Amino acid sequence: xxxxxxxxxxxVGLFVTCLVDLFRPTVGxxxxxxxxxxxxxxxxxxxQTCCGQPAYNSGDRSDTIEIAKxxxxxxxxxxxxxxxxxxxxxxxxxxYPGLFKGDAHWEAxxxxxxxRVHELVSFLxxxxxxxxxAVAHAGSVTYHxxxxxxxxxxxxxxxxxxxxxxxxxKLQEMRDADTCCGxxxxxxxxxxxxxxxxxxxxxxxxxxxxxETLLAGDLGCxxxxxxxxxxxxxxxxxxxxAEVLAGMVDGPAIGKDKR
Amino acid sequence: xxITSPAFKENSRQALSDAQLQKALGNVRSGFIDKRQNSIxxxxxxxALRDSARAIKDHTLxxxxxxxxSYEEKVKKAGGYVHxxxxxxxxxxxxxxxxxxxxxRTVTKGKSMITEEIGLNEFLEKEGVRPVETDLGEYxxxxxxxxxxxIIAPAVHLTQEQVEADFRRVHDHLPVARDLSEPESLLAExxxxxRYRYFQxxxxxxxxxxxxxxxxxxxxxxxxxNGDLTQILPRVHVVVASIEKILPTLEDVGQILRVLARSATxxxxxxxxxxxxxxxxxxxxDGPEEYHVVLVxxxxxxxxxxxxxDMLRCIRCGACMNHCPVYHAVGGHAYGWVYPGPMGxxxxxxxxxxxxAGHLPNxxxxxxRCESVCPMRIPLPKMMRHWREREFSRGLNPATQRYGLRAWxxxxxxxxxxxFATSIGIPLLSFFKGRKGSFHYLPLAGGxxxxxxxxxxxxxxxxxxxRDRDVRKQEAVA
Numbered sequence: 001x002x003x004x005x006x007x008x009x010x011x012v013g014l015f016v017t018c019l020v021d022l023f024r025p026t027v028g029x030x031x032x033x034x035x036x037x038x039x040x041x042x043x044x045x046x047x048q049t050c051c052g053q054p055a056y057n058s059g060d061r062s063d064t065i066e067i068a069k070x071x072x073x074x075x076x077x078x079x080x081x082x083x084x085x086x087x088x089x090x091x092x093x094x095x096y097p098g099l100f101k102g103d104a105h106w107e108a109x110x111x112x113x114x115x116r117v118h119e120l121v122s123f124l125x126x127x128x129x130x131x132x133x134a135v136a137h138a139g140s141v142t143y144h145x146x147x148x149x150x151x152x153x154x155x156x157x158x159x160x161x162x163x164x165x166x167x168x169x170k171l172q173e174m175r176d177a178d179t180c181c182g183x184x185x186x187x188x189x190x191x192x193x194x195x196x197x198x199x200x201x202x203x204x205x206x207x208x209x210x211x212e213t214l215l216a217g218d219l220g221c222x223x224x225x226x227x228x229x230x231x232x233x234x235x236x237x238x239x240x241x242a243e244v245l246a247g248m249v250d251g252p253a254i255g256k257d258k259r
Numbered sequence: 260x261x262i263t264s265p266a267f268k269e270n271s272r273q274a275l276s277d278a279q280l281q282k283a284l285g286n287v288r289s290g291f292i293d294k295r296q297n298s299i300x301x302x303x304x305x306x307a308l309r310d311s312a313r314a315i316k317d318h319t320l321x322x323x324x325x326x327x328x329s330y331e332e333k334v335k336k337a338g339g340y341v342h343x344x345x346x347x348x349x350x351x352x353x354x355x356x357x358x359x360x361x362x363x364r365t366v367t368k369g370k371s372m373i374t375e376e377i378g379l380n381e382f383l384e385k386e387g388v389r390p391v392e393t394d395l396g397e398y399x400x401x402x403x404x405x406x407x408x409x410i411i412a413p414a415v416h417l418t419q420e421q422v423e424a425d426f427r428r429v430h431d432h433l434p435v436a437r438d439l440s441e442p443e444s445l446l447a448e449x450x451x452x453x454r455y456r457y458f459q460x461x462x463x464x465x466x467x468x469x470x471x472x473x474x475x476x477x478x479x480x481x482x483x484x485n486g487d488l489t490q491i492l493p494r495v496h497v498v499v500a501s502i503e504k505i506l507p508t509l510e511d512v513g514q515i516l517r518v519l520a521r522s523a524t525x526x527x528x529x530x531x532x533x534x535x536x537x538x539x540x541x542x543x544x545d546g547p548e549e550y551h552v553v554l555v556x557x558x559x560x561x562x563x564x565x566x567x568x569d570m571l572r573c574i575r576c577g578a579c580m581n582h583c584p585v586y587h588a589v590g591g592h593a594y595g596w597v598y599p600g601p602m603g604x605x606x607x608x609x610x611x612x613x614x615x616a617g618h619l620p621n622x623x624x625x626x627x628r629c630e631s632v633c634p635m636r637i638p639l640p641k642m643m644r645h646w647r648e649r650e651f652s653r654g655l656n657p658a659t660q661r662y663g664l665r666a667w668x669x670x671x672x673x674x675x676x677x678x679f680a681t682s683i684g685i686p687l688l689s690f691f692k693g694r695k696g697s698f699h700y701l702p703l704a705g706g707x708x709x710x711x712x713x714x715x716x717x718x719x720x721x722x723x724x725x726r727d728r729d730v731r732k733q734e735a736v737a
Contacts, residue, residue, distance in 0.1 A: 022721075024714075059647030067672055180584045184623070187622075192706040195710070196710035197588040199710075227712040230697060
């Protein structure tokens with residue numbers, strides 16, 4: 001959609017992402033709240049599944065194309081498609097059109113679809129013009145820049161800007177915040193020992209900040225870092241950035257036991 | 260050299276448990292990245308230069324035949340010889356022939372990855388010609404019988420203490436009590452030993468960072484000056500270069516030089532940029548009497564016109580591996596052949612076959628940092644994915660992976676089945692965790708739980724909860 005016809009209350013189709021759907025529904029509800037607070041009408045189409053990255057990054061192009069077609073069909077008709085993940089949004093936005101090279105019909109549909117896709121936090125800041133969030137959060141946090149969001153979608157300042165608007169929150173930057181956490185989708189189970197070495201480097205940087213909470217915008221990275229921190233016995237709470245921005249931090253942090 | 264890429268997993272396990280190596284790799288993590296960033300911050304037009312560098316190389320690759328032929332003509336006009344080598348074996352034989360006709364028993368060598376690629380040192384030694392590496396890093400690993408672990412810093416996998424021990428072992432004619440505790444003293448000792456070798460050598464072999472079509476020149480970029488001595492002092496100079504090193508003009512070289520050293524070491528320029536054109540002319544104070552260029556294809560021309568053509572833009576700066584979390588974790592030797600890191604993950608399957616090098620393009624998190632720092636804007640993750648696609652379509656990846664993936668895709672393609680399967684599976688998984696927030700162990704998830712806890716699902720899926728919310732809303736309306 002062009003900027004000049006931008007609606008005040010756009011219809012947003014929420015692409016929940018499979019990890020949020022299955023492992024961390026709180027992030028989905030936090031996303032809905034943030035979008036609604038920004039004036040969006042949010043719908044969650046039931047026919048969505050996964051963005052297709054596991055197949056795409058394993059070289060399985062034909063399954064990826066079928067999954068992509070389902071996603072595109074499911075989300076046609078919305079003003080925007082928003083996902084609480086830089087990785088999935090990057091897949092929908094940057095990689096879908098390339099899947100259909102040589103198929104003029106689907107290439108055009110994919111291009112029109114991709115143009116409307118955004119990652120949640122950058123959508124709030126860059127498209128909806130959100131400058132602050134009306135919640136409080138007492139405590140220190142550190143923020144990990146997930147790779148796809150950072151390098152494919154240019155997300156760096158937007159989450160920090162919104163976090164800095166939260167009363168009581170203190171952002172303590174870690175060293176090498178923009179270095180990979182070692183998750184890499186199927187990489188972490190295909191090459192677990194290398195993945196482990198990389199996440200050890202990351203958790204050392206996280207723990208060195210002394211921050212109480214680790215935030216990021218991608219559940220895959222978060223589960224990897226949370227799982228490692230917990231194995232190390234570190235007392236760092238791990239949450240998706242949307243949970244803090246929406247003030248939905250009453251439940252246990254990622255991987256933590258119910259109280 | 261022997262290819263151990265098929266044993267990448269085993270190689271990396273060894274690398275991860277090698278304390279010396281891990282200590283040395285710490286230097287890669289801390290050294291290169293900041294230096295590069297500082298030099299780029301001081302050059303606002305860096306990104307524009309990258310675009311220009313990419314355009315120059317793309318143009319050259321589109322007319323590769325023309326520029327190579329024009330280059331050959333210019334070299335001949337300057338009194339040099341050009342030899343075309345289709346394969347590594349052709350290149351080795353041509354070089355041996357040159358050494359034999361020069362009566363060479365010792366050759367000095369400047370740092371060159373292409374001679375690693377064609378396995379030149381082992382071959383010459385077997386044929387009775389002794390190659391002497393003169394770059395400090397190359398000299399060190401030659402003493403150890405190793406291969407480079409990095410394309411610009413061949414001995415980066417070693418600590419200073421290891422080098423000191425090697426020098427004491429090999430330079431046993433020098434006083435035992437000498438002080439070798441500083442890097443400078445190691446360098447000085449290597450220089451003293453090598454100085455003598457330059458005068459012994461009958462042939463000097465160098466690589467080339469660039470070949471220039473308009474002048475027939477070869478150009479090397481070095482920091483130690485060893486390359487100059489290698490190509491000027493012996494009677495015969497042999498340049499070994501792969502065909503994609505060609506550039507149309509000296510001006511083009513100037514453009515690409517501006518991104519090369521900054522990306523590699525964070526220098527504005529390397530210390531020496533040396534241009535050689537043909538042999539010594541009458542009246543020249545120095546230079547070789549014979550000048551040969553061996554142009555090596557070894558699989559590159561078959562990359563032209565494919566999705567891997569962009570890889571031929573590579574100028575071997577090493578920025579991709581300097582910024583790669585996987586390279587940082589396991590170092591260069593784990594990759595199992597000449598070229599490590601992201602550039603190696605793309606190039607190695609092209610040159611030795613994806614059957615042998617299949618792990619390399621898979622062992623990437625696709626973090627994209629390599630592409631973001633590549634001065635030639637080579638889409639490295641995209642090309643690694645292309646290799647994965649070729650593997651997948653040829654059924655080369657492990658069966659367990661393939662079946663797992665197909666089963667998952669079968670469900671992911673069918674939204675109703677997907678909803679049904681997840682609405683049963685996730686609450687079940689959630690039931691098993693009880694009040695615990697994560698699993699310490701879970702069948703089939705061993706790759707994950709070997710090193711980390713697996714955070715458990717919160718409860719029912721988001722979609723289940725969302726549907727209930729919708730139903731409640733409708734009931735409220737009714």
